[in-house]
Amino acid sequence: MTAPTxxxxxxxxxxxxxxxxxxxxWSIGVAVYFxxxxxxxxxxxxxxxxxxxxxxxxxxxxxFSLLQLLVYAGxxxxxxxxxxxxxxxxxxxxxxxxxxxxxxGFALSPSYGMALAARALLGCGDAMTxxxxxxxxxxxxxxxxxxxxxxxxxxxxxxxxxxxxxxLAPVLHGVGWVPAFAGSAVAGLVVLVPLVLFLRDHPxxxxxxxxxxxxxxxxxxxxxxxxxxxxxxxxxxxxxWVHFTTQFPAMVFLLLWGMPFLVEAQGLSRNTxxxxxxLVVASNMGFGLxxxxxxxxxxxxxxxxxxxxxxxxxxxxxxxxVSPGDRAPMWLLITLCVVLGTCGPASxxxxxxxxxxxxxxxQGTASGITNMGGFIASMTTLxxxxxxxxxxxxxxxxxxxxxxxxxxxxxxxxxxxxxxALARERDRDRAAPRARQAPVPHxxxxxxxxxxxxxxxxx
Numbered sequence: 535m536t537a538p539t540x541x542x543x544x545x546x547x548x549x550x551x552x553x554x555x556x557x558x559x560w561s562i563g564v565a566v567y568f569x570x571x572x573x574x575x576x577x578x579x580x581x582x583x584x585x586x587x588x589x590x591x592x593x594x595x596x597x598f599s600l601l602q603l604l605v606y607a608g609x610x611x612x613x614x615x616x617x618x619x620x621x622x623x624x625x626x627x628x629x630x631x632x633x634x635x636x637x638x639g640f641a642l643s644p645s646y647g648m649a650l651a652a653r654a655l656l657g658c659g660d661a662m663t664x665x666x667x668x669x670x671x672x673x674x675x676x677x678x679x680x681x682x683x684x685x686x687x688x689x690x691x692x693x694x695x696x697x698x699x700x701x702l703a704p705v706l707h708g709v710g711w712v713p714a715f716a717g718s719a720v721a722g723l724v725v726l727v728p729l730v731l732f733l734r735d736h737p738x739x740x741x742x743x744x745x746x747x748x749x750x751x752x753x754x755x756x757x758x759x760x761x762x763x764x765x766x767x768x769x770x771x772x773x774x775w776v777h778f779t780t781q782f783p784a785m786v787f788l789l790l791w792g793m794p795f796l797v798e799a800q801g802l803s804r805n806t807x808x809x810x811x812x813l814v815v816a817s818n819m820g821f822g823l824x825x826x827x828x829x830x831x832x833x834x835x836x837x838x839x840x841x842x843x844x845x846x847x848x849x850x851x852x853x854x855x856v857s858p859g860d861r862a863p864m865w866l867l868i869t870l871c872v873v874l875g876t877c878g879p880a881s882x883x884x885x886x887x888x889x890x891x892x893x894x895x896x897q898g899t900a901s902g903i904t905n906m907g908g909f910i911a912s913m914t915t916l917x918x919x920x921x922x923x924x925x926x927x928x929x930x931x932x933x934x935x936x937x938x939x940x941x942x943x944x945x946x947x948x949x950x951x952x953x954x955a956l957a958r959e960r961d962r963d964r965a966a967p968r969a970r971q972a973p974v975p976h977x978x979x980x981x982x983x984x985x986x987x988x989x990x991x992x993x
Contacts, residue, residue, distance in 0.1 A: 549676040550737055556674035560683070560732045562725075563622065563670040564690045566630050569721045570663040571694030572702070573637045573656055574602070576718065578695075579703040584795070587711055588646040592794075592928070596920030598653050599790045603913035605657035606816045613662050614902025617669050619639065621735045626666045630729060632710035634722025665689070665901045667977075668885060671987025672897065673736040675817055678830065680889060685826030685880050692818040692878060699710055699812045701806075709850050713840060752811030762900040768955040769891025773904035775951060776840045780943025781908025783876035783937055784846050786915045788814060791934075799930040800861050810871045817875020825879035829886055836883045837952055841945065843880035846873050846917045847943055855931045890959055911940050 536639075550556065570928050577584060577598055585595050616625050636656025643649035664687070671683035706714040788811060796807035828835050850870045854862045862870075884904045892900040915936055922933035 550674050552675045552679065556737070557946065559625075559732070560670050560674055562728050563626060563667045563701075564687055565725045566626050566729055567667045567687065567693055568634050568690050568694045569725050570629070570660045570693040572697050572718065572721065573628050573633050574660050575695045575698040575789060576637070576702055576715065577602075577653070578811070579698050579793065580594070580706055581790050581793055582711060583706060583711065584649075588649060590646060592923040593920040594646065596790060596916050598650065598946045600913050600917050600920075602653045602657035602660075603789075603909050603916065605654045606661040607909040609658055610665070610752050610902035610906040610909070611761060611899065612823075612902075613665050614898040614900070615760055615904055616662075617665055617898035619756070620762065621736035622666045622669050622673070623729070623733050624734055625662050626727070626733065627729055629659040629662025630722055631727045632656070632662070634659070634719055634726070637722065638716060638719040641712050641719065650743055658668075668901050669898055670735075672889070677732035679711040681829040681882075682826040684885055685822045685829075685879055688878055688882050689819045689822040691816050692822065695811060696815040696819075699808055699815060703808055716882050738848055751982060756960055759901075760896055764896050764900040764903055766889075767888075767891040767900070768951050768958060770888045770900050770903055772948065773886075773888035773891075774907040775884075775944055775947040776836075776887060776907070777881045777904050779941060779948060780840055780846050780883070781881035781912035782877075782915055782940065783851065783910040784814060784818070784874040785908060786919065786937075787811075787874055790914065790916055791919055795930050795934070796867070798928065799865065809822040810867060813868065813871040814874045817872045820874075821876045822879040822882075825876075825882070829883060833886070836886055837948070837956075840880050843876045843947065844945060847877060848938060850874075851934065851937055855934055884908075887955060887959075890905040891955065892989030908912060910927045911944070 583594060588594075601701045602832075634655050636652050636659060637655075639655060640649055643652050668684060669688065671681060676682050688924065702714060702718060702728065705717070709717075787794075787886060790813070792811050793804070793807050796802045796810055797804060800807075802810070824857045828839065839862030850866075854866055854870050858868060859861065884907060885901060887905040888900040889897065918936045919933045922936065923930070926932045
């Protein structure tokens with residue numbers, strides 16, 4: 535079967551058609567990601583309970599999330615390579631099995647060491663979900679829908695965070711540790727069934743060109759070439775630093791330190807603190823739709839949106855930390871939580887730099903490199919905050935000041951790379967009309983490495 539015409543580069547394939555079937559298949563992948571986020575963020579609402587259960591201090595408590603994120607970040611490039619080589623369905627299936635086993639193991643762990651191992655297993659499975667969902671979006675929907683589909687995926691992930699806050703937290707306090715965490719693990723089995731039975735990597739007739747299927751020879755050479763070529767693109771590196779700089783303030787707050795900060799430093803009840811964490815998630819969902827529409831219509835808005843988010847986040851964090859007295863006023867905490875909701879949508883902009891910078895056969899690898907950014911920043915901050923809390927007798931003002939250091943490093947890197955990345959993107963966009971006249975490769979259904987269109991997302 536010969537695919538419709540619309541190539542945009544030497545290894546480009548036509549835009550997928552989208553439609554109801556695309557929505558159905560994409561929804562299966564997003565459901566897997568939704569459950570993965572519930573499991574990932576479950577410790578955020580159980581941090582104080584975990585400290586009591588395993589009798590650990592702040593640094594040891596931070597190690598739970600740190601190890602999980604370390605595994606997650608370390609797996610991003612291998613997962614990207616796996617998606618490029620094996621296909622979305624196989625990688626998502628393996629991820630669902632691993633994060634379900636990790637959540638169940640965390641529920642039943644009798645000791646701190648075994649609980650750490652369970653969180654590492656969970657992080658490994660979680661790492662396989664988001665890049666796979668991004669690839670599903672670019673394989674099943676037209677390129678112009680790229681920013682919106684990515685933001686929608688992030689929005690569904692935040693809905694998983696919302697479930698952790700609104701459902702898992704009261705269940706945990708009502709029925710106890712083991713029933714709450716073991717019961718939540720059932721959700722992993724629920725999403726595994728449609729994943730195995732119904733998910734497909736790409737529409738029929740929109741598979742990769744034969745040249746993209748053979749992987750280029752030996753496995754080691756393929757891996758080195760994929761990583762080196764992806765990293766060589768300034769758009770990939772810019773995407774990594776945008777993700778690094780924008781994501782981590784909200785991630786650290788939601789994943790672990792938000793609840794202790796609001797309860798212990800701000801003197802709020804757990805219910806009020808939980809409501810503020812819910813506000814971060816709700817804000818994220820609302821801004822996700824807004825950011826996706828803005829970037830989809832005007833690519834020139836990407837850098838201003840990213841830097842504006844970083845600046846506003848820094849201003850609000852600074853205002854809370856230097857607020858007179860022992861506690862910040864409630865209106866200021868509410869404003870901080872609303873602004874933290876912009877961090878997730880802003881981090882998705884990183885993928886809108888990496889996607890057009892790389893040809894179809896490198897999309898998974900490039901997305902993996904980009905996705906490492908925010909999680910490296912998050913695990914660094916999680917550890918530093920825990921260490922500073924122990925060293926300063928739980929002075930949250932000093933501990934959370936570490937946020938500004940990483941934001942400064944990230945902003946400097948974005949400003950350094952943006953000129954080269956945008957110039958190469960403009961050159962590639964100008965060359966696209968000539969590439970559209972090239973012959974279209976023969977497409978076959980069933981190959982696991984179908985690439986995405988090479989034109990810039992949102993155009």
